[in-house]
Amino acid sequence: MAKRKLQRFAENATFNHFFQPLWEELAAGFPLRGKWNSDFFGNDNPVIIEMGCGKGEYTVDLSDKYPERNFIGIDKKGARMWRGAKTSIEDNRKNVAFVRTRAENICMVFGPGEIDEIWITFPEPQPNSPRHSKRFTSPEFISRYRKLLKPGGIIHLKTDSDLFYTYTLEVINESGHELLYSNNDLYANPTDPEVKDVIDVQTHYEKIWLAQGLTIKYLRFRLKEE
Ligand SMILES: C[S@@+](CC[C@H](N)C(=O)[O-])C[C@H]1O[C@@H](n2cnc3c(N)ncnc32)[C@H](O)[C@@H]1O
DSSP states (O other), X not given: OOHHHHHHHHHHTTOTTEEOOOHHHHHHHOTTTTOIIIIIIOSOOOEEEEETOTTOHHHHHHHHHXXXXXXXXXXXXXXXXXXXXXXXXXXXXXXXXXXXXXXXXHHHHSOTTOXXXXXXXXXXXXXXXXXGTTSTTXXXXXXXXHHHEEEEEEEEEEESOHHHHHHHHHHHHHHTOXXXXXXXXXXXXXXXXXXXXXXSSOOHHHHHHHHTTOOOEEEEEEOOOO
């Protein structure tokens, strides 16, 4: 394994806001599950998670923009996450944490109703996934989000992928969720007040795709009450 990657793994292990529980530890009961605010952040602020945070810049930049909210980035790739974890320490941000785990494990990381909002940022489209169950907006993932979100909690999606955007709109329509806003070319009218807040902070991949001239799609929705 590359030396730099090993150095990042080693440094991640020293960060007190970086968690990488083993499966056995999750199965035995992750200590912060249901207690993120009381036992880690030490406040009652809203908790927002980013699924597939990659380098974590979006999580860190949102935490800077909204100091009265708590942000947790989730990804399976520790060497990438190191960037956001390191920056948030250098910036002395107290409202950020990272969990290195597979996204499928989130119900073992967070307790029922613990999350206020979920950001899904430039997820892998998973075109060949059987029944698309690996897609972060599949019915399988939505049922996980339902367990974690507070009533009325919001899910945001930013993507460059037509496939993922269209697929998510279909999931929302077919399941009767409440589409709050959708835009298939987010940067076409950047001064639109509805848009400005969403493009104010950009993810690593968002910057790359924008530089290549790709269109960015965005939607947000609320789950149908059961
Ligand atoms: C295209 S990158 C986007 C990164 C970041 N959100 C951005 O916009 O810059 C997708 C990320 O999702 C993560 N990912 C994909 N499947 C995952 C899974 N099942 N569990 C956790 N992370 C996953 C990858 O490791 C990768 O960092």
